[in-house]
Amino acid sequence: MELVSKKNTLLALSAILVVAYGYMAIRLNQGKPKVPNDTFQQEVSQMQNQSNSTEPESIEKDLDNTDFSDLDKELQNIDQELNSAQ
Numbered sequence: 001m002e003l004v005s006k007k008n009t010l011l012a013l014s015a016i017l018v019v020a021y022g023y024m025a026i027r028l029n030q031g032k033p034k035v036p037n038d039t040f041q042q043e044v045s046q047m048q049n050q051s052n053s054t055e056p057e058s059i060e061k062d063l064d065n066t067d068f069s070d071l072d073k074e075l076q077n078i079d080q081e082l083n084s085a086q
Helices: 002-030 037-048 056-065 073-085
Strands: none
């Protein structure tokens, strides 16, 4: 009889922990700012609007109009996370 009581207590504690972890995950996820899709779509469409010409002037113009400033942004974040874990 005591084994059944311990099993029920353990099951109840497990259920409470699962609910608590789920609640915390939802609350933490709500606080993160989301990247607007409009900005992302504008960047993608701008990259797709490159000329089909093979002339050096056209290629240079396409390169000048392409924004590479955030190209390695995620790489820097990954490096920071890896360095902090060590």
